[in-house]
Amino acid sequence: MCIVSTCLFSFFFFKWRKLYLRPISAHRMIRLPLACLLLTLAATGYGGGDGCVPRDFGQGSVVCECNSTYCDLPGVIKLPPAGQFWSFTTNKAGKRFEKLLEQVQNATTGAALRLSIDSSQKYQKIKGFGGAMTDAAAMNILSLSPGAQDSLLKQYFSPEGAEYSVVRVPMASCDFSSRLYTYADTPGDFQLLNFSLAPEDLKMKIPLLQRAQAMSPRPLSLLASAWSSPAWLKTNGALIGKGTLKGEAGGKEHETWANYYVRFLDEYKKHNLTFWAVTTGNEPTAGLITNYSFQALGFTAEMQRDWVARDLGPAIARSQHAKINILILDDQRALLPHWAKVVLSDIQASRYIHGIGVHWYWDPAIPAEISLSTTHHLFPGYYLFGTEACAGFSPGHHGVKLGCWDRAERYAHDIIEDLNHYVTGWTDWNLVLDLEGGPNWVKNFVDSPIIVNKTSDVFYKQPTFYILVHFSKFLWAESQRVGVSFNTHSDLESCAFIRLDGSTVLVVLNRSSKDVPFEVWDPSVGYIPAVSPARSVLTLVWVTR
Structure with missing residues (x-):
């Protein structure tokens, strides 16, 4: 009876907070019994029945707590209907893979920033x-x-x-x-x-x-x-x-x-x-x-x-x-292209080799254009593959650091940078x-x-878990990177891929402190209106005609 009454009180309290005040902090929310908290979250819209149970450990954002009976899941993602697109958002403010189904537009939205998809420009496959x-x-x-x-x-x-x-x-x-x-x-x-x-x-x-x-x-x-x-x-x-x-x-x-x-x-x-x-x-x-x-x-x-x-x-x-x-x-990309030149220029060794593994730890030491792209252009028959990365080293x-958003952003930046320079995973x-x-x-x-x-x-x-989901859940094997360009300078970082099922996936990273409105122009479908929230990763998915 105590738990039931606590839950009832929590429901009305959270409802009042949501209507009239800012949301209660995550670290206070978690002090309620977990089962009660889940009922409260579902009733008040904090994440819904399948949502994150947030905990704030004072590291800039939240983690999602899971146990043997409950854990939020990204879910099975079906292709959007023709003329619509999915958007998925994870941000520093606490959104975790928030999903929305929205409409493709026939005319420009008038956004100052436009990202144009060019599917005729084809690069590496995932x-x-x-x-x-x-x-x-x-x-x-x-x-x-x-x-x-x-x-x-x-x-x-x-x-x-x-x-x-x-x-x-x-x-x-x-x-x-x-x-x-x-x-x-x-x-x-x-x-x-x-x-x-x-x-x-x-x-x-x-x-x-x-x-x-x-x-x-x-x-x-x-x-x-x-x-x-x-x-x-x-x-x-x-x-x-x-x-x-x-x-x-x-x-x-x-x-x-x-x-x-x-x-x-x-x-x-x-x-x-x-x-x-x-x-x-x-x-x-x-x-x-x-x-x-x-x-x-x-x-x-x-x-x-x-x-x-x-x-x-x-x-x-x-x-x-x-x-x-x-x-x-299987070492730092800063060792490229030298390492590849030595090994792959040898006819006896190169016939047994398929790819080049790279780690991320020294990535700031040498630009990706010099290490990764140069290696790809020298040896296009051998793929580049990321074999190890971690934060906290x-x-x-x-x-x-439980809930550290800076580490998540670094993951997203490195993945996008690697993918845009021929890395296949x-x-x-x-x-x-x-x-x-x-x-x-x-x-x-x-x-x-x-x-x-x-x-x-x-x-x-x-x-960092959710950042990885923004890539791993959508970029299936054989997805192929295609061209994406900006009509003006922007702090946004992005990469685009076309999958074997005919859908297009665009991942956008915003490391700035401001929301950035933009539109996507895909000649095969039209204009896709979007906003990249401050300190966020956004994945958009649509089906080409």
Whole structure:
């Protein structure tokens, strides 16, 4: 009776607040029992029955709280009727993927700013978006109750959720593990007779990947990256620090490391998990740094070229995984185009390679036009793909900031910039972290789109989660980037794509503090009136004639 009376009071109080005063703050709203709060939100229009349950942690915007019985979902998006368009808005002020169905106009709206779509200008096609199933992500998901686990996985992989299509999987341990290990830690085991997957794979990552695949409407594209070879194959005899493979390309150490990749793929296939691609190793330049603090294996571009040409490429080509893609670099885009020139100019190495993986951490160091576009034009037969990104890595800004909008904006800016410079997809780092930003054995804590509070059996969806939804839910595989231009200078950032179903998707980022009215001119449909709210991401979807 106490809860019922509290809910009734809350209903009338919220109704009064909505009519006469500003909305009550999110951090006060959450003090009500969650079930009561949901009834109140539904009754008063704060998010509706499927809306976000907001919590304000004082970081500039809100997170959406979820548990085993309730979590807002983006929902299944159907194509709009002819002559109409969908708009989806997420902003700093608290909107989370707000959906509206609006009318296309036959005549100009008179807006000073016009974005024109040119479908005759065709660029790269999309491969996918996603995140990484690290040991830490798996531990955090499994720390929740079964119902909350399903709720969380549904957010990423179901047709009602973000519809992630790519999952990066570390081969053995990385910094986001609770211990250091590989799959072949027996010294001198060049035949890999003692190769075996770890409990982290068998009890955590594999079962979760199987559950994710069961939820997904299409096969997941799994991407494998290794951080370090077994210590006994390395010059420094350790998983961490400065060290490269012993010997030289074509030698027993290099050959064993290539066969290790094949064995990993073999073992996962036994669990009905096949991989779309492997990278030549996570951040190879890290293993060239003295006293590097966590797992790494050093390669120069020349060393990577020779290992692919003489060992990795042939090993995969003669295995049951011959169709798997090989991505080089898997490191900062600032290393381009040099790295690509060294590796892809070699006829023996280049025949085994399909793409180039890039990380985002040094992106401000070199313009995308110089690194990404130049590389694409030099080697148009090899695609560029974003393999890792996260917030909360900068010195003095480590770890989780619940509700931080600035980090969400940086995600959106980087994705749009990458897409406009020939990148074919973007992979976030850890799918899930805890409140500290781990677990991480070396305490290299960062942020994640979903944060687990295991003591309360709840998880929080960060603004970055919704930013990723604005891309991953709409830019399906084979969507093709097309031209979009502005009739005058604008602070807005945008990218446009045409999907195989004939619809057009336009994503617009507004990092300014003002609402920006504009119209979209698409010759095939007409004029689309829109407003880009201050500090927001807006996705528009319409069907071409």
